[in-house]
Amino acid sequence: MSRYAGVDSGSWNTKSVVIDDAGQVLGTNVLRSGADLTAAAVRSYAEALASAGCSRTDITAVWSTGFGRNAVPFADGSRTELDCHGRGAAFHVSGPLVVIDIGGQDAKVIRLDAQGQRLSHRMNRKCAAGTGSFLDEIALRLGIETAELDVLASQSTEEFELSSFCTVFAGTELLTLIRSGRRSEDLAMAAYRSLMKRVIAMDVFDGRVVATGGVVAYHPTMVALLSDALHTEVIVPPHPQEVGAFGAALAARDGAVSVGPASAARTVRALPLAEGSDDDQ
Amino acid sequence: MAEQELRIAAGVDVGTECVKAAIASEDGQVLGRAVMPTRGYFQACVYEVLAAALDDAQRKEEDLVGIGATGFGMDCVPKATHTATEAACHALGAFQHVRHAMTLVNIGGRDPHVITVDGEGRRTAARGARRCALGIGSFLMFTARHLDVSPTRLQELASAAHDGPARVSSYCSVFSASEVLERLREGATREEIALGCIHSIAERIIEIGGFADPVVVCGGVAEYFPGVLGALEAQSGLKVRAVADPIFTAALGAALRVFRPALEA
Amino acid sequence: MTVARAELSSSAALRETMGAYYRALADAAERKTAPVAWCTSVGPAELLRALGFAVHFPENHSAMIGAGRTASRYLPVAHAQGYSQDICSYLTSDIGAYLSGETPLSAFGFHGLPRADVLVFNTNQCRDVRDWFEWYGREWNVPVVGINSPRSVGDVTEAEIGDVTRQLEALVPVLEGVAGTRLDGARLAAAIGAARDASELWERCLMTAAHRPSPFTFFDGTIHMGPAVVLRGAPEAATYYRTLRAELEERTRTGVQAVPGEALRLYWDGMPVWGRLRALSTTFAEFRTAVVASTYCNSWIFSTLDAADPWRSMARSSVELFIARSDGPKERYVERMVESYDVDGIVFHDCRTCPNNTNSRYGMPRRLGERLGIPTLVLDGDVNDLRCFSDEQARTNIEGFVEQLSDARVAAGRKARR
Numbered sequence: 036m037s038r039y040a041g042v043d044s045g046s047w048n049t050k051s052v053v054i055d056d057a058g059q060v061l062g063t064n065v066l067r068s069g070a071d072l073t074a075a076a077v078r079s080y081a082e083a084l085a086s087a088g089c090s091r092t093d094i095t096a097v098w099s100t101g102f103g104r105n106a107v108p109f110a111d112g113s114r115t116e117l118d119c120h121g122r123g124a125a126f127h128v129s130g131p132l133v134v135i136d137i138g139g140q141d142a143k144v145i146r147l148d149a150q151g152q153r154l155s156h157r158m159n160r161k162c163a164a165g166t167g168s169f170l171d172e173i174a175l176r177l178g179i180e181t182a183e184l185d186v187l188a189s190q191s192t193e194e195f196e197l198s199s200f201c202t203v204f205a206g207t208e209l210l211t212l213i214r215s216g217r218r219s220e221d222l223a224m225a226a227y228r229s230l231m232k233r234v235i236a237m238d239v240f241d242g243r244v245v246a247t248g249g250v251v252a253y254h255p256t257m258v259a260l261l262s263d264a265l266h267t268e269v270i271v272p273p274h275p276q277e278v279g280a281f282g283a284a285l286a287a288r289d290g291a292v293s294v295g296p297a298s299a300a301r302t303v304r305a306l307p308l309a310e311g312s313d314d315d316q
Numbered sequence: 317m318a319e320q321e322l323r324i325a326a327g328v329d330v331g332t333e334c335v336k337a338a339i340a341s342e343d344g345q346v347l348g349r350a351v352m353p354t355r356g357y358f359q360a361c362v363y364e365v366l367a368a369a370l371d372d373a374q375r376k377e378e379d380l381v382g383i384g385a386t387g388f389g390m391d392c393v394p395k396a397t398h399t400a401t402e403a404a405c406h407a408l409g410a411f412q413h414v415r416h417a418m419t420l421v422n423i424g425g426r427d428p429h430v431i432t433v434d435g436e437g438r439r440t441a442a443r444g445a446r447r448c449a450l451g452i453g454s455f456l457m458f459t460a461r462h463l464d465v466s467p468t469r470l471q472e473l474a475s476a477a478h479d480g481p482a483r484v485s486s487y488c489s490v491f492s493a494s495e496v497l498e499r500l501r502e503g504a505t506r507e508e509i510a511l512g513c514i515h516s517i518a519e520r521i522i523e524i525g526g527f528a529d530p531v532v533v534c535g536g537v538a539e540y541f542p543g544v545l546g547a548l549e550a551q552s553g554l555k556v557r558a559v560a561d562p563i564f565t566a567a568l569g570a571a572l573r574v575f576r577p578a579l580e581a
Numbered sequence: 582m583t584v585a586r587a588e589l590s591s592s593a594a595l596r597e598t599m600g601a602y603y604r605a606l607a608d609a610a611e612r613k614t615a616p617v618a619w620c621t622s623v624g625p626a627e628l629l630r631a632l633g634f635a636v637h638f639p640e641n642h643s644a645m646i647g648a649g650r651t652a653s654r655y656l657p658v659a660h661a662q663g664y665s666q667d668i669c670s671y672l673t674s675d676i677g678a679y680l681s682g683e684t685p686l687s688a689f690g691f692h693g694l695p696r697a698d699v700l701v702f703n704t705n706q707c708r709d710v711r712d713w714f715e716w717y718g719r720e721w722n723v724p725v726v727g728i729n730s731p732r733s734v735g736d737v738t739e740a741e742i743g744d745v746t747r748q749l750e751a752l753v754p755v756l757e758g759v760a761g762t763r764l765d766g767a768r769l770a771a772a773i774g775a776a777r778d779a780s781e782l783w784e785r786c787l788m789t790a791a792h793r794p795s796p797f798t799f800f801d802g803t804i805h806m807g808p809a810v811v812l813r814g815a816p817e818a819a820t821y822y823r824t825l826r827a828e829l830e831e832r833t834r835t836g837v838q839a840v841p842g843e844a845l846r847l848y849w850d851g852m853p854v855w856g857r858l859r860a861l862s863t864t865f866a867e868f869r870t871a872v873v874a875s876t877y878c879n880s881w882i883f884s885t886l887d888a889a890d891p892w893r894s895m896a897r898s899s900v901e902l903f904i905a906r907s908d909g910p911k912e913r914y915v916e917r918m919v920e921s922y923d924v925d926g927i928v929f930h931d932c933r934t935c936p937n938n939t940n941s942r943y944g945m946p947r948r949l950g951e952r953l954g955i956p957t958l959v960l961d962g963d964v965n966d967l968r969c970f971s972d973e974q975a976r977t978n979i980e981g982f983v984e985q986l987s988d989a990r991v992a993a994g995r996k997a998r999r
Contacts, residue, residue: 046462069464070497070506071500072497102973102977103497103501114984115980115981116977116981117981117984118981118984140491141974150992152988152989152992153981153984153985153988153989154985155950155956155957155985156981156985157959158977158978160961163488163491175457176355177355178355178356203426203454206426206454210332210354210389213357214358214389214391219356292984292991483653485653485967485968491971519657526661551657
């Protein structure tokens, strides 16, 4: 059996996944990225190997993805998070599909065709609206941990709208609502609804919908709201927070073409030069 | 006794990041103060902070001739006898220290303002920052999270920068914080980045406009991040100083409103 | 990865041509050797040249500020004057620089901006150019005149050409008054002829990029278009483009590639990101992707200028300009470009402060992508305000787009072999 690994170096968290050649997950790890992305990647990878019960030498190839994909010195190749989230989602759900990924500082919508080939992608603009940090801000204002938000929202009885998408403005609006005596439960729900609306405005959702990333992993309310709004079941694949890392491991297994810049520590395969060639350089 | 002659009042500034209270005598002396973060329901914060300020002044609530309230949550101060806008209270509070006309720059947690104050302590004009440039508190909080420090330690970090500030700039306050990671990856030190954040705040203040000599700064950011003053000086070319206890400026102004309610009328 | 990019040897001639232009302008402004007119980049430059004006193009000046990455210092200065962060960052960085007493032109012997005797706008681009010129008009108490062009023009009509023709003719008495001379028909015809010559040569230069592999990229174009902009109507422009054209045609013969190992070809729509020109050029090159053509560089091709019909042909070239058109003609134009240059995808720059030169906001990427069957990418950024541009997001967007295009090619190849 061959084993492959993927490391997703994100702005908030670093995620690692070890798989076998059938794509079965053998081990995973998630930890805070902190200020040193390389150190976090080294640690997260080691933890994932330990959780899979194997060592570095058992791994045929490890690929990186995410914000810090070029800061993973031991990676054999890299792909963008756009590719890896699509790849990871398409492993579980056949296309055509639309992948929604909501991370801490970014949100993306990736459209794939029936073969899992990417058709398009959209990322948030240079603005934190529609990203996980929005929920952090809301939780801070409510004086609770972000992880407690979901349970709070589940007890909501009254529906109303936050009119701001902007993270900073929604924070102020929320304070206004707290001041006017609104219940925290209803405010938490309103926050999820606001985030959901921002996300579904990013693109057209015309296939099966898969949601990935930390936000859907820890906030089932978000998934339920997306399903309602899109009139379709929004599928959350296994290990939703680690889908990017899983996709990177699949890229390692499939020997996808890495287009990233070369580094001494990495085998970069060149772009195909001519139509129909997948040759190395 | 002198204590019986001087009337005292409380001022409460219910801000979006912190609730501040000051106990002041009629002649403008600050006898007690307290501050705590704004979390959950406002009324609870107000009770707590007012009690702490009274405690600091070693007075009782019955000693107060009135309570002035200001700030985002001023309607949540249950026993307020007077309310006034933040700009007016900042003007009055700063004037108490400075005693002349000035450009007053209030840099609080959310909504920075450039306030023109006349020779009587009245606000004659006020301009706010653009939408996305608001939320300085959130910006510092997210930045500090990326740098793995407490937000209040950013100033300390910035003071230790060997080189100039790393460039951190985006319209979105929250998104700016994620630029911190890009700078780190490019090799900037945490110290240079902390300094860069302070410069970034100054830049947003400058673009509000309306700066004229003399420039005086108040608000919580001036309290915790005095480096902003130097950055404002460098960017505006004007001398910039802070009032004493800048985080309590509006609370002091609110207390003084109890004695001088008709100032703006 | 260090990408060995072949420098164009014409760059030396470019520097010389531009340097001579700036020095002549500095002479006019500082030693009063000629009256100075400011002109928008697609304004009536031929007319101004025929009247003997030394012509300053503020957009060129702003692009220099952007490329020098000093805009971030100047923008807040203009914002503080009440000029919003949401309006043209060319305008705000230029006015901010003026108020700061700085200019990149000081490298060419200027002591500040060349002070205008008259400012001449054409709103075929946007309203901001007029607002920009009126600021200086108030500052210096000098006349601001110009052409209020029809916008969002579908098929160009006689009515529109007639309108602009009359507006052009109405400028003459004012400009003659400032210049202190009468307009000479022969000089106007000569200026229009020179502009037409340069335009044709510039177009030939750009078209060499249709060759595979391309000898020239959009990023080269943004630098080498300088003479087409600032020397429009002067013979020096054509002289330069003869040199450039010869070198580019030589490159196509000998197979010199602008992007070594060119594997993908893209079209760029919208403004450049001046402060990130080199970074973007390097990023695309790392991915062996040549951005071979652009709406932007093509906007200084004026094929209908005609010395025999000066007024109407100037009017026509102003009205039919890409930026002044509705989405229908714009899409047909981009479609033709995609075909001529044989590109694999289109990049739309959503330029935050330049709505008029941003074409991705009314559904065009989706419509063109579906009609042409090629992928499109929208990059968020700005022409001069780098607060609107994220290096990280741009890189991931571009890298992701390249992955998508190359995966699709590999998949198509597999299918073909089967």
